[in-house]
Amino acid sequence: MDILDRKILDAIQEEVPIVSRPFDYIARQVATSEPEVLKRIRKLKQEKIIRRVGGSFNSDKLGYFSTLVAARVPDEKLEKMVEKLNRYSGVTHNYLRGHYYNLWFTLTACSKQRLHELLEQMKQQTGIEELFPLPAVRKFKIMVNFKMNRGK
Amino acid sequence: MGFPQFTEQEKALIRLCQTDLPLCENPFEKIAQQLQVSEEWVIEKLRAWKQDGKLKKFRAILFHxxxxxxxxxxxxxxxxxxxxxxxxxxxxxxxxxxxxxxxxxxxxxxxxxxxxxxxxxxxxxxxxxxxxxxxxxxxxxxxxxSLHEYKKTSMKYFVPEIESAEEKNSR
CATH class of the missing domain: 3.30.70.3460 (Alpha-Beta Plaits)
Structure with a gap:
């Protein structure tokens, strides 16, 4: 990654504008050409630096509900349980963490009722007894961009 | 469920926008072609959704x-x-x-x-x-x-497979 890659990453992480020629707009921001921006974005995608360039929607505003879930899963059962849980398309993030509650995942569903149905279903399917929804009471910050061009 | 606030065409637009933006000069026109609507309709719709917060924004998401x-x-x-x-x-x-x-x-x-x-x-x-x-x-x-990342993906909205996959899972 060179400095131009980092500048492009910073710009497109911040926003790809909803205009007819968005990559031309980005090119102007970082003082290069539209073909150069497109070429580099394709390369950064191929190199698995960029996961996706696309729209992110606001779950709540679309009418969906989501929650963080904390669970305690015995080590020997972990692999099997994770496989079962990850099959749900509403499970979007799932991490093993070093704690008594060792499995932390996020669950999204089309209604509050569906969310609770899914949690009940998960408990039955996996036999996990300690599985607790932790919905956000208040959100102080949601941000996923990080500065790439940090003067390296 | 039903989501009466969205037409089928709008749901189709949301489905396309949550995948990868075509990496070409005019990505929104490409999307419009797929939906058989005008680029203006797509751009106006997306801007309106951004205005009222349904759409956060278009941007790149990295493998951190x-x-x-x-x-x-x-x-x-x-x-x-x-x-x-x-x-x-x-x-x-x-x-x-x-x-x-x-x-x-x-x-x-x-x-x-x-x-x-x-x-x-x-x-x-x-x-x-x-x-x-x-x-x-x-x-x-x-x-x-985090000791291990088992899954990291974006939620796919208005995708009918979501429910059917879960139904299959429960049998």
Whole structure:
């Protein structure tokens, strides 16, 4: 990654504008050409630096509900349980963490009722007894961009 | 369910926008062609959704591990109920914090404020958390490091397979 890659990453992480020629707009921001921006974005995608360039929607505003879930899963059962849980398309993030509650995942569903149905279903399917929804009471910050061009 | 606020065409637009934006000069026109609508309709619709918050934005999402952020820690804080508001705002002000939410407490886990910390190393995450602790004057906290990422994806909205996959799963 060179400095131009980092500048492009910073710009497109911040926003790809909803205009007819968005990559031309980005090119102007970082003082290069539209073909150069497109070429580099394709390369950064191929190199698995960029996961996706696309729209992110606001779950709540679309009418969906989501929650963080904390669970305690015995080590020997972990692999099997994770496989079962990850099959749900509403499970979007799932991490093993070093704690008594060792499995932390996020669950999204089309209604509050569906969310609770899914949690009940998960408990039955996996036999996990300690599985607790932790919905956000208040959100102080949601941000996923990080500065790439940090003067390296 | 039903989501009466969206037409079928609008749902189709949302489905397309949550996949990869075509990497060409005029990506929104490409999307419009797929839906057999005009580029203007697509752009106006998306701008309106951005205005009212349904669409956060179009942007690039990175594989963070590969972009120089090797460590992520979920810091959890036990903050007095009446101080959650100012302390939440204060934690949110740190650059290294990507998410900061108030959540209910769990049995045996009295933490009510969650902040995701991103750093180059475990050491850096610890330094950041210590700094936050000093700033907000709260010492009852823990850091839960991710030992393994089992899944990381974006939610796909208005995709009928979501429900059917789960039904299959339950049988």
């Amino acid at each position: 591990q590969k972009a120089g952020y090797q460590a992520n820690g979920m810091s959890v804080w036990n903050v007095p109920e009446d101080k959650i508001e100012p302390i939440g705002v204060e934690i949110a002000g740190f650059d290294e914090v990507s998410h900061c939410y108030q959540r209910l407490q769990l049995p045996g886990f009295n933490f009510n404020l969650y902040a995701m910390i991103h750093g180059q190393s475990k050491q850096e995450v610890e330094d950041i958390v210590r700094n936050i602790s000093k700033t907000i004057g709260v010492t009852d906290y823990q850091i839960l490091y």
